Amino acid sequence: MAGLRDGPKAEADGASDGSAVATPKVVVDGVDKVYESDRQRVEALSDVSFTVSEGEFVCLVGPSGCGKTTLFRTIAGLEAPTGGEIRLDGEAVTGPGTDRGMVFQEYGLFPWRTVRGNVAFGLEEQGIEEPDRSRRIDEMLELVGLDEFADAYPKELSGGMKQRVGIARALAVDPEILLADEPFGSVDAQTRDMLHEELLRIWSETGKTVLFVTHDVEEAVKLSDRVVVMAADPGRVREVVDVDIDRPRKRTDPAFAEYVDRVRGLIGE
């Protein structure tokens, strides 16, 4: 899984690696997001701050309306914060970019492109030529276990398969972090369990930093190193919970249930 790009960011990482503390990969620094219209003012995010370390798996959980999707979109650069800033490797995020690989709940696959074509999209934009492009696509499809469906169109795939294409496409451009917004929200429970295993495997194989938005507390406890628990009205960080259970984690483990209860308690469920 060697990176295709040896960009300046990779070098910057090396330079700032002097300290013993893990490098903060993502810094969410006092982010506010206010939607104002003539009639009302909605405070979607209020002074949200937390950091994600290099290689860490962090989940954002919270009740609906806590602004987690807004935060996701802001980190993605699809929306600008009204206050504070988001830094990736020390650089402020000002717009969307391939340094953040995005996985969406609704997949967002290009229906006119095959599985292979979807994975190729970002690589084409990066100007990666053949045969490197094909090699990279093959590598990604193998990673998500879709090599046999390379030439299928999205309409021929199940929800779980579509999301694997989404993950492969996001990872193909070798982003600094993987950002996922309820990626498994539209698949059935069994498929979700399988995709969890796969995502964890991909995470450990690629060593990517993952920021994962979900409303499912069990999902968050199962996957992440740390859970950022958010609260609504206004959207803010209630607490950050370190999940200290060895992987693979089992729902039947009493410790697992304890974490779930604790996070649920914080959310107020």
Added chain:
Amino acid sequence: MSVEVGTDSETGATTETVTGGDTSEQSSIGSLSDLDAIGLAYGAVGTGVFLAIWQTAAMAVGRTYLLPSPVEVATAFLVELTAPTSFTVPFVEISVPATRLVANLLQSLLHYLPGLVVGSVLGIALGVAMGWSGRLDDALTPVTRFLRPIPPLAWIVFAIVWIGIGHGGAAFIVGIGAFWINFYNAYAGVEGVSTHLREVASTLGVDDDLTMIRKVILPAATPSIATGVRTSIGQCWMIVVAAELFGAPGVGFQIINAAQNLATDVSVAYMAVISLVFLVSDGAFRRVERRALAWRD
């Protein structure tokens, strides 16, 4: 006779209503090959009954010029199909042997095709531009809304004074018809592209408008654009008939000319030519469309 023709030209002009009706009609025709044997049998029976009623009615009327029978029409069709004449290839001015029917069809194609192609390309271009750019949309919507309801044939005066009667003028009229159909389909297609897909593309490194249009907007709008092109392929034949009223040579002119000479069997034979040409071109386009847009749900 002229009343009938007048109705025809109106039909060609009121594109929107006709389009809606046509689509369902076309889909039933297009799926002919998929029908099962029983369906085909029903189709054969329906056709037979229709022809029998027509034949009986024609025999009852007893006068060809009032109502030509299917046999008379078929005979006239075969005569036109085989009667030798010549066709002058434009620009090079070389005369080649042809039959009357083929020569007339080629004459029609000489304005149908340029009108269809140029009108479609311009319509798609403006539709995409306005669908993409909100500013351009705001600026031009009053103009397009105002010009759009004007039937293509109403522009005949300008076709005549600017270009003259003949292929050029007829192509102009056909082009106007093709333009609006394609404009609206392209516009709707581009407007309908989800912002989600655009956002996805932007997170994958697309950061300029041209790339976005080329790699996301156009492919996503293609089904709608293709529908526009297919609709205009049919509609433009109706416009051809109307445009040829004013003296451009071709199939439509033959329909009118023969009718005025009370040779209604020949007139109906040329109506059948338009039907056949439409069925063939529409079927061919559908085939291409199905293959090219296999990714659709």
